Amino acid sequence: MKYNFGAGPCILPQEVFKQASEAVLNFNNTGLSILEISHRAPEFEAVVDETLSLIKELLNVPEGYSVLLLQGGASLQFTMVPMNLLGEGQTAAYLDSGAWSSKAIKEAKLFGNVNVVASSKDANYTFVPKDFEIPADAAYFHCTSNNTIFGTELFNFPKTSVPIVSDMSSDILSREINVADFGIIYAGAQKNMGPAGLTLVIVKDELMGKSGRKLPSMLDYKVHADNKSLYNTPAVFSIYASLLNLRWLKAKGGVAAIEKENIEKSNALYAEIDRNPLFKGPCNVEDRSRMNVCFVMENPELEKPFLKFAQERGMVGIKGHRSVGGFRASIYNALPLSSVQALIDTMKEFAENNG
């Protein structure tokens, strides 16, 4: 038995693996593999249609927004966002709450002025800055909703007249959000949506074409929106596997139901971290991520032995990011409570052995 706590690409539901595996041999009884299906075939257009419509349903996407299925990951969005939204001489406001925010800031500077309204860098990103002002003339405000590496999550988005752009790569579909509060939401698929190679972008239609810049077709949201994400050959398999996962999420009761489970799972794990004298959480309690639970040991010399102990019990991917150290248990939608319980039991057992 393996418990996959990897930060991404990460665990997906076992039934998704099973259905995806079958489709690689025979997609929808076509007698063809999903890997050899034309992206212009009616059978695949139906996949795209259902994927877009499930995303809209599960996230309650209002009218006036386009849902795009792109490639290149959130990292390419670090560039596409300012290219599309930040006009020459304009300023964008960025919140620096982690490594990914900081990369987004770096890329935006190529296209205009960047005003970093707040940063928790000096505290090694152990909290999410809260008291900051967004200038009313900013082209947009950018934030990372969940910091995969440092284990913090932004639970209250600011109220502002400026369009909010959020990188939700690691918590999209894990909790309810009000899409109407955002100008753009983007996310690499490889956490709660599907396999790597797919990027979700939800963009308010009125923001498209705002920068006045002449854009390369592949980097222009409008081109993809006008072509229903089939401007060129998309990531066919990743889209299909994501559809299987979205169907699973809907059958589970949707985002509200999974959010409840995610709260339960993260509460249980943080409770053990706080209770167990060997462990501690480095992040501000109120900013603790429900997706990526980071923890270290009071005695750093016990970290290697604990890692070995956990690995022997089937725990995979719990080593913390190299820039943080310690441990990180990523407990995305598809990771069951029983796996969290197995990790808690492992922590307890280790503490008993090393008390």
Next chain:
Amino acid sequence: MKYNFGAGPCILPQEVFKQASEAVLNFNNTGLSILEISHRAPEFEAVVDETLSLIKELLNVPEGYSVLLLQGGASLQFTMVPMNLLGEGQTAAYLDSGAWSSKAIKEAKLFGNVNVVASSKDANYTFVPKDFEIPADAAYFHCTSNNTIFGTELFNFPKTSVPIVSDMSSDILSREINVADFGIIYAGAQKNMGPAGLTLVIVKDELMGKSGRKLPSMLDYKVHADNKSLYNTPAVFSIYASLLNLRWLKAKGGVAAIEKENIEKSNALYAEIDRNPLFKGPCNVEDRSRMNVCFVMENPELEKPFLKFAQERGMVGIKGHRSVGGFRASIYNALPLSSVQALIDTMKEFAENNG
């Protein structure tokens, strides 16, 4: 029995489908799906290493070139090539030999001057222009080696001191090429290399950083080369399935062996087109593609009945591109001679019934 003549995404070897399907359940006996493996896991780094080394081996890539595994398809390369190579005020030479060339030209114009050295557009791209001059001061010369839509192929690349950039999406790995003759070779994977969602780029190291332009990280060849294509999360599954396909190609005897088969397959099919009084090929005989065999009917009224007749016999994807009409049989590496023979038999039988 289905015969998949689709233009891409297209047929891959049955054993690749089988192995890829197994890996979705259990990758390399890790007990984990290839879809949930971290791209930083040693098991996946080994996949990337073997993929890069097989590409270098199969295409005989010399020292001084970097092999990159990117996303976004050839369409994103239409932008990345001029962004990386075409400095402000410089001119690039482009050969307009088909729909994809023409799209590449459109994107390049955003970054500098484009000199279209020759075009076969007025002849609906039924031939590959041959007599043209490449100005010695061009930043590079761009050409499409195979025109998927119109069914022509460029067999003799020009001799020039200018770096040659070639979009080889639909004939990479189908025939021997001398990589040292090129500055950049790029290809969407979804024909002869693997599933959609992966883009191969082979770039001469000395060309990187030549434009003097400040590039977004994700659009900078150097960033990807320096990070061994793991700057951000790559298309994990598409890379793995491509590796399986490259292993298959190597076991078949490599590119030289498959080129022999491709010549045999295309010769057989063109021979039937030329022999059968009902059919004809619209393209210049010497420019006929070995990958995408386009043909029309002498009597256009028979096209619908023939399509139905062929579909009833299991032929998939033989309808010509909407901009050309008629038929197109794509006979990529993984399509066996027996499938070509089945199509030939179908054409013969139809002619007997409609003689």
